[in-house]
Amino acid sequence: MREISIPPYAPMLMESTRALGYSLEAAIADILDNSITAKATNISIKFIPFGEPYLSILDNGKGMNSVEITDAMRYGSGNPLETRDLDDLGRFGLGLKTASLSQSRKLTVISLKNGKLSGRSWDLDHVIKSGKWSLLVLDKKDMLKFPQIELLQLQSSGTLVILQNLDRVGNGESDFEAAFSEKMDRVREHLSLVFHRYISGESGLKSIKMNINNEPLAPHDPFLINKSTQIMDDEKISIGDHLILVKPYILPHISKMTDAEIKMLGGKDGLTKQQGFYVYRNKRLLIWGSWFRLIRKDELSKLARVRVDIPNTLDHLWAIDIRKSTATPPEIVRKNLSRIVGQITEGSKRTWTFRGKKETDDSIVHLWTRLKTREGILYDINRDHPLVEMLKEKLDLKDHKFLHQLLKMIEMNIPLNSLYIDLTNDEKFKNNELYELTDDIKELAELLLENCKNPEERQRFFDKIESTPPFSQFPGKIVKYLKEVNHA
Ligand SMILES: Nc1ncnc2c1ncn2[C@@H]1O[C@H](COP(=O)(O)OP(=O)(O)O)[C@@H](O)[C@H]1O
Ligand SMILES: [Mg+2]
Structure with a gap:
């Protein structure tokens, strides 16, 4: 038995990996992973849609020397089975190449380490022509022609990744610039979310500044930690x-x-x-x-x-x-x-x-009650609600049927479909926007109190009012108000 080495046919393999299905934002995130792993604290993304459009990512990480940068450009650099550093965000030794070339036909990496610049390019069209894994090695003169290079030179170390010939960005769009900038908005949102813990520099992480076309990225915390509740222990x-x-x-x-x-x-x-x-x-x-x-x-x-x-x-x-x-x-x-x-x-x-903890308490007199019946769910107005009771007392017995009809009508005509749509669309509702004690609510409380015929009823009223909507939303405040106006 003998063995022969058969490296893949370069143009074919490079072309196939372009179809891995990266979105622009996922591709950029993958390139940023490398910058973060290289301990960058500042990452600048430039997205220039006019002239010869390009996308560049400049970091101030530890950079690469000429040996390292050549290995970095190899498809399958390193070994995915090797244990990686614990803070390494990489995985397959492919991201830099596959992510970049999923969006463009030319990837250039220029890196500064120990005062020396090294640069390499993968140019798909060149690879197709040569039919080999022909990596372009740039000399200094070539490198100085690239955009953003002067910024890299101002740093003590770092890496500049440049994507040119962006054939997949704005593909098929008539207005390239508009498509470009819309995609960039999506990139901005994506990166703010994906790297939010790095951008905000949560404890244990060094904070990383990121910007797109000089506009800083704000961290986007999907948990709204300051306002959310954590209902269970970690x-x-x-x-x-x-x-x-x-x-x-x-x-x-x-x-x-x-x-x-x-x-x-x-x-x-x-x-x-x-x-x-x-x-x-x-x-x-x-x-x-x-x-x-x-x-x-x-x-x-x-x-x-x-x-x-x-x-x-x-x-x-x-x-x-x-x-x-x-x-x-x-x-x-x-x-x-x-x-x-x-x-x-x-x-x-x-x-x-429910809004707030109090309403989950079963001692509360709800205005609406929810019943699960054999025929389906039924929402109905609680006929024992103090306001309903009071109204009943005020009305003649023969008028009770009007009240009953009115309540029935309200119950049967809940606009379920539009409610459902509004809820699904996260619309806010003015209906239960009861943030403050309005005059309406005060008047209602006074009415109910005046309606009490004897001290026992007044006592019962005070026992119950704090747990009856809408008053239950203002614990302590209603009783205080009634005392102030000397009803109590
Ligand atoms: N911005 C960068 N700074 C320093 N080194 C980098 C940078 N980008 C890539 N590299 C080097 O190139 C290698 C290959 O990167 P990549 O193709 O993304 O694969 P992976 O991240 O899975 O290792 C990285 O492991 C790293 O050593
Ligand atoms: Mg990577």
Whole structure:
């Protein structure tokens, strides 16, 4: 037996890996992973749609010398089975090449280390012509012609990645510049989310400044940590020596979020689509907005989001793909997540259905009651609500049927379809926007109190008022008000 070495035919392999299915934003994120692994603290992205359009990424990481940069340009640099440094965001030794060339026909990398510049280019058209793995080695004169090079030279070390001949960006669009800038907005959103823990510099991470065309990227925290509630303790799932950390959050009720927050958290697709696990590999967001088919994406669990932190040492179990765009939890993790998820979505339902803790308390007299009947769900107006009772007393017995008809009409005519659409679109409702004690509510309280015929009834009124909507939303305030106006 003998062996022969058959390296792949370069033009064919390079062309095929262009079709891995990278989006522009995922491609850029993959290039940034390298900068972060190289300990960069500043990353500048330039996206220039006119003249000879290009996209460049400049970092101030540790840079590469001429040997390292040649290896970096190799398809399959390093070895995916080798243990990586714990803070390494790379995986297959492909990202730099496959991500860049998925969007462009020419990738140039120029790096500065120990005062020396080294530069290499993959030019697809050149490779096609030569039919070989012909990597272009740039001399200094060539390098100085590239855009942004003067900024690299001002640093003590770093790497500049330049994509030219952007044949996949704005492909098929009539207005290239407009398509370009729209895509850039998407890139901005994506990077702000994917790297938010690095940008904000959470404890244990050195903060990294990022900008696109000189505009800084703000961290986009999908958990709105300052306003959300964590309904369960952190969970740790251990697999061998490795730990997976699970932190469940419930976002605040829609009415407690600003429009900007709803937009940031829901994005284009809305909050319902964005619920689910947020899996971070080494603090870099990998995949999000999925329950891994453990439960359905339900309107009621739309406020639930679960942070899952995995180390890069468990890559083999999570089946991470080349683009770092999909990953599937291993069986042992699924089992644990499934248990946790049940408890969490229950919590999200509560936040969603009721406003604030008090209303979940069963001593409260609700105006609407929800009944599950054999024929379906029935929402009806509670005839025992103090206001309804009072009205009944005021009316003649023969007029009771009008009141009954009115209530029945309201019940039968809930605009369910438009409600459903509005809820799904995360619209805010003015209906239960009761943030302050309005004159209407004060007047209502006075009316009810005046209606009490004897001291016992007044006592009962005071016993009950704090737990009756709408007054229950202002604990302490109603009684105080009534005392002030000397009704009490
Ligand atoms: N910006 C950078 N700074 C320093 N080294 C880099 C940079 N980009 C790439 N490299 C080097 O090139 C190698 C190959 O990168 P890549 O193709 O993305 O594969 P991976 O990240 O999976 O190793 C990296 O492991 C790293 O050593
Ligand atoms: Mg990489």
